[in-house]
Amino acid sequence: MARSQATTRIKAETLAIVRDVPPGRVATFEAIGAALAVAPRHIAYILAMLTDGEREIAPWHRVVAQGGAIGRGPHRDAQFARLVREGVLISPAGIVQDLARVAISPADAARAVHRKPDAAADAPPSAPASRSRGMKDRPMPDAGKGPGR
Secondary structure (H helix, E strand, C coil), rough: CCHHHHHHHHHHHHHHHHHHHHCCCCEHHHHHHHHCCCCCCHHHHHCCCCCCCHHHCHHHCHHHEEEEECCCCCCCHHHHHHHCCCCEECCCCCCCCCEEEEEEEEHHHHHHHHCCCCCHHHCCCCCCCCCCEEEEECCCCCCCCCCCC
């Protein structure tokens, strides 16, 4: 089934916001939905349908429900463990504690979407240096001549 351009755009923007959430912080479906002008349920669906490869790239575990509840799906234990490892306090019932302090605002989420990507992040890798680290100060021998010629 082909996806619409709007769905593809919303998914890309959702992932951009999720990638921008720093470790130890969380975003809510509502904050991301408000930033993108879509229903929070749509954001939850997008994140629930991520492939394993997408889950490895995007920190999906940093997105929780409005009250701070973590997911109830097959990835619940992984989300719980990852958030705890990042220093987010979670109750045994799976609720993020002190949500007001650790949650990003819809304005923060909106800024992540409208931020221009870093040129360095999109640039192809540079060619390897021709000299070793300690040899940068010494002149290179001429290409056609051997040493001592």
